[in-house]
Amino acid sequence: MKSLFHRISLNLFSSIVCCCLFFSTASATGSDIIKNDILDAIEKKYSGKSFEANFTQISRLAALDIIEKASGRASFSHPGKMKWEYMEPAHHEIITNGKVLWIFRPDENQVMQGDASQFFKSGAGGAFLSDISLIRKNYTISLKEITVDYVEMDLVAKTKKSDISSIVIRVSQKNSEIERVVTYNPYDDTILFEFSGIQFKKIDPGVFEFKVPYGVNIIEMD
Known part of the structure; x- marks a missing residue:
């Protein structure tokens, strides 16, 4: 009887372990399916397309507990073309x-210019929005939160970057639009972008070129 009890206990334990492994695997597989479905949806929505949106930006410098807010309108075009026009608190672009990056501050009568790839290679400034294929290519992706309204995904760079440790994107369940992007750096500083009024449309390529006005000081960025 004692031996029979041990055999039943072992069989029951084995069944429980198998069930746990099954449900654990099933859960992981389900998460992967959801993640891939979301990625497929945003790639279909954004790939090779141009769009404009209003944005608000909240930047937090953790060490000094400083928060700055800004807003404006942004334009994106595949591949790698962007224009951020800040209207508040001060106008700059x-x-x-x-290929080339320009930062124009009319109030200071100056434009800074440099190699765009050096400044956006880590995904800073929402750079992947101008080439959505970079998400799968450059990041390890995991699900962070799922609600009836949105899905949040955590993006960790496959190649370690010194300025960006991770990016969290929020994708609408309704229309697969990216509503929020939050970037984190190793010092716990964050930059949050929220987008509204997104319009997919053709954009004149000239929007992404900049002609330095006469008399404006030019500063070369390394």
Whole structure:
């Protein structure tokens, strides 16, 4: 009888372990399916397309507990073209044609210019929005939160970057639009972008070029 009890106990234990392994594997597989479905949806929505959106930006410098807010309108075009036009708190523009980056501050009568790839290679500034294929290519992706309204995914760079440790994107369940992007650096500083009024449309390529106005000081960025 004692031996029979041990055999039943072992069989029951084995069954429980198998069930746990099955449900654990099934859960992981389910998460992968959801993740891939979301990635497929945003790639279909954004790949090779141009769009414009209003944005608000909240930047937090953790060490000094400083928070700054800004807002404006942004334009994106595949591949690698962006224009961020800040209207508040002060007017300035960040423009790139995918090769050259310009930062124009009319109040200071200056434009900074440099190699765009050096400044956006880690995904800073929402750079992947101008080439959505970079998400799968450059990041390890995991699900962070799922609600009826949105899905949040955590993106960790496959190649370690000194300025960006991770990026969290929020994707609408309704229309697969990226509503929020939050970047984190190794010092716990964050930059949050929220997008609204997204419009997919053709954009004149000239929007992503910048002609330095006469008399404006030019500063070369390394």
